[in-house]
Amino acid sequence: MRAAIRRLFGIALTLIAVSVGMFWACASFARRAGNRPASPFATLPVFFNPRPVGVRELSTSALHAIARGGEPAAAAQISLARLGGAALPYVLPALDSLEPRSRERVALSLTKVAVRMEVATPEELSDGAQAVLFWTRFWQDRAIDFRAASVRHLTSRLAERSIALRREDLIHVDTFALPELIAALGRVDSLDDVARIQRLSSVLTHVTELPVACPANASVADAREVVDTWRAFWDLHGSEYSALDGPRRLAATFVETQYGKWLAAVLRGGLGRTQSGTQALDLVTQGLATTSFLLFVGLGVGFPLGVAWIRFERQRRKFATRVASAVAGTALAAIPCATFVRCFAGRSAGLSTAICLVTITTAAWVSRHLARSTMSQSVSPIAAAFSVSAPLGATYPPFVLSAIVLVEVIYQLPGLGRTAALSLVSGDVNAWMAASLALASASLLLRHAADLVRPRPASSAIGSRR
Amino acid sequence: MNELLSAKRRLAWAAVAAALLVAIASALAPRSPELHAYARGLAFAVLAGLSIMGVAFVVALPLGALAASGPRVFDWALRFLCDLVGSLPTVFVAAVFWAGTSSTLRFVCALGLLRGLEQAWLLRCEIVRLEAEDPESVPHGLGRTPLVAFLRRRMSAALGPLFVSASFSVAWLTALDAAVTQAGLRPPHAQPTWGPLLGAPQPSPLPALLAASSVAWLTVALHALFRPPNAA
Numbered sequence: 229m230r231a232a233i234r235r236l237f238g239i240a241l242t243l244i245a246v247s248v249g250m251f252w253a254c255a256s257f258a259r260r261a262g263n264r265p266a267s268p269f270a271t272l273p274v275f276f277n278p279r280p281v282g283v284r285e286l287s288t289s290a291l292h293a294i295a296r297g298g299e300p301a302a303a304a305q306i307s308l309a310r311l312g313g314a315a316l317p318y319v320l321p322a323l324d325s326l327e328p329r330s331r332e333r334v335a336l337s338l339t340k341v342a343v344r345m346e347v348a349t350p351e352e353l354s355d356g357a358q359a360v361l362f363w364t365r366f367w368q369d370r371a372i373d374f375r376a377a378s379v380r381h382l383t384s385r386l387a388e389r390s391i392a393l394r395r396e397d398l399i400h401v402d403t404f405a406l407p408e409l410i411a412a413l414g415r416v417d418s419l420d421d422v423a424r425i426q427r428l429s430s431v432l433t434h435v436t437e438l439p440v441a442c443p444a445n446a447s448v449a450d451a452r453e454v455v456d457t458w459r460a461f462w463d464l465h466g467s468e469y470s471a472l473d474g475p476r477r478l479a480a481t482f483v484e485t486q487y488g489k490w491l492a493a494v495l496r497g498g499l500g501r502t503q504s505g506t507q508a509l510d511l512v513t514q515g516l517a518t519t520s521f522l523l524f525v526g527l528g529v530g531f532p533l534g535v536a537w538i539r540f541e542r543q544r545r546k547f548a549t550r551v552a553s554a555v556a557g558t559a560l561a562a563i564p565c566a567t568f569v570r571c572f573a574g575r576s577a578g579l580s581t582a583i584c585l586v587t588i589t590t591a592a593w594v595s596r597h598l599a600r601s602t603m604s605q606s607v608s609p610i611a612a613a614f615s616v617s618a619p620l621g622a623t624y625p626p627f628v629l630s631a632i633v634l635v636e637v638i639y640q641l642p643g644l645g646r647t648a649a650l651s652l653v654s655g656d657v658n659a660w661m662a663a664s665l666a667l668a669s670a671s672l673l674l675r676h677a678a679d680l681v682r683p684r685p686a687s688s689a690i691g692s693r694r
Numbered sequence: 695m696n697e698l699l700s701a702k703r704r705l706a707w708a709a710v711a712a713a714l715l716v717a718i719a720s721a722l723a724p725r726s727p728e729l730h731a732y733a734r735g736l737a738f739a740v741l742a743g744l745s746i747m748g749v750a751f752v753v754a755l756p757l758g759a760l761a762a763s764g765p766r767v768f769d770w771a772l773r774f775l776c777d778l779v780g781s782l783p784t785v786f787v788a789a790v791f792w793a794g795t796s797s798t799l800r801f802v803c804a805l806g807l808l809r810g811l812e813q814a815w816l817l818r819c820e821i822v823r824l825e826a827e828d829p830e831s832v833p834h835g836l837g838r839t840p841l842v843a844f845l846r847r848r849m850s851a852a853l854g855p856l857f858v859s860a861s862f863s864v865a866w867l868t869a870l871d872a873a874v875t876q877a878g879l880r881p882p883h884a885q886p887t888w889g890p891l892l893g894a895p896q897p898s899p900l901p902a903l904l905a906a907s908s909v910a911w912l913t914v915a916l917h918a919l920f921r922p923p924n925a926a
Contacts (some may be wrong), residue, residue, distance in 0.1 A: 232788045242781065253787070558913050623859065
């Protein structure tokens with residue numbers, strides 16, 4: 229029992245380390261010269277973010293850029309308008325610290341936010357002095373509304389029932405309500421949930437100005453799609469609307485990274501979404517059948533064939549026969565024969581040719597290893613196969629999986645190897661991680677299975693030690 | 695077949711095989727651009743294959759011996775490293791190495807290191823197996839076993855699987871190259887190798903046939919060349 233737990237713990241630890249390695253591999257490959265970054269998180273650090281950026285940093289930076297004026301102010305105005313209500317707790321209290329001209333510039337740049345919040349019209353804020361006065365009074369009256377507890381209460385009430393006033397209350401705090409609105413989306417199982425999504429999505433669409441609507445006649449599936457879209461938006465931009473203070477800042481050093489974003493998508497279920505919009509888990513399910521079929525046929529037929537091969541080779545007395553057998557075994561184990569066969573095989577013969585290749589290369593490879601491991605010839609090939617199962621179990625999986633990737637790519641078989649290769653090329657992180665993690669799991673299982681069938685001498689201290 | 699040939703003959707046989715290939719390649723190279731590519735690919739396969747074998751031996755021999763007979767931490771570390779690099783098809787690891795390294799030499803050394811870890815594990819398993827099967831053996835740490843005795847008795851007997859693995863180095867490299875090319879993962883400005891000849895969507899039959907035969911030929915020659923010193 230203890231050994232089983234230790235083994236399972238080892239597998240889990242290895243898979244975590246493998247996932248880190250594979251993520252690094254994908255990120256490194258995506259960074260190679262000439263590649264266009266395909267991931268929306270490509271601008272984030274891969275594993276560690278020493279300076280995560282939240283709404284406080286973004287709004288303060290925009291405030292100073294607008295206050296200074298000049299060319300960078302235009303981009304800062306757009307940024308501030310996008311940050312909206314979430315930036316107000318950092319921008320409005322800082323207005324007093326600015327000189328009058330800068331103060332007016334900042335107040336005027338918030339006009340778009342005021343209009344979106346439905347608290348003023350453009351005409352009311354056309355003059356700089358008027359705008360400053362408006363925002364000073366606004367903060368004196370409404371600062372109390374910009375509190376997480378207050379917004380949470382408003383959001384939960386809107387999620388429960390639809391009343392126009394509740395919607396307006398949330399619109400008045402604008403993007404400051406985004407974290408609570410996203411959290412309130414929850415699961416979608418019934419038509420009541422669909423109605424809740426419609427109410428929340430209406431506010432979300434208004435404050436973000438994104439065209440993600442949940443129509444009046446939406447089904448449960450439609451509402452789920454809307455929820456997924458909002459969550460994807462939040463994954464990408466969530467930190468821009470959240471204050472990163474205390475433990476959240478510490479957590480953000482990991483969460484606000486490419487790996488952290490991928491892990492968050494995995495923990496939500498379905499292993500994330502691929503570039504085509506399908507769940508990565510579905511991609512694995514589709515590819516698993518072909519790859520596991522190739523793997524098990526290769527293993528199930530190729531391994532016994534390799535044992536039979538070496539048995540045959542040993543029983544021959546003629547030098548020429550033994551040499552021919554050894555040469556054939558060595559030559560066939562050289563995988564590029566797969567590409568050689570491709571010259572003569574049509575695409576219609578794909579799967580059968582692929583099976584033959586994987587089986588023959590496995591048999592040849594196993595036979596050569598057995599030929600060397602049992603050179604004294606005092607041990608039967610079958611006993612030798614079990615005896616050397618641990619080293620073969622370690623070196624066989626990467627060998628056979630490479631062969632499988634090769635034949636899947638050449639014969640265009642819809643397996644995990646081809647999926648992983650294509651997703652690595654296209655920079656589809658979720659598809660790559662899903663396919664390669666499935667391959668890694670298969671490899672680890674093979675390795676541990678080989679270690680389990682290894683005979684252990686009962687009395688040997690060494691056997692029990694290793 | 696190795697049992698029937700002396701070490702000198704095997705070495706001569708492997709050298710003749712390699713020389714024959716080089717002669718054929720040199721004769722064919724001027725005839726067409728594809729055959730010229732074959733000749734350049736042969737140079738890369740031989741040099742890179744030898745470099746990979748060299749690096750792999752340097753890594754595998756001490757690491758495998760320490761993991762089998764040295765402190766336990768080496769065994770644990772080697773097992774974990776092998777689990778890590780062995781859990782992914784080598785073709786992807788090679789593709790990432792190739793994309794990430796600026797020079798061919800670094801790429802070849804990285805592959806040699808990868809191969810060395812695999813061979814270290816083979817060596818470690820073989821030493822442990824031999825120790826377990828030997829009734830006179832007692833579990834010693836490497837520090838307490840006389841090094842000369844360890845090298846003469848255990849190491850020499852355990853080198854078989856390592857040599858088998860080493861003899862497949864050229865085939866392994868070419869297979870990776872072909873698979874990386876076929877999967878579209880080959881760097882755009884990579885050195886000319888056999889990968890495009892074997893892994894291109896529509897390979898020309900003659901250079902592909904020559905390259906595949908050469909791989910098989912070199913593998914057979916290496917397989918014949920390597921033999922554990924004390925094998926019967």
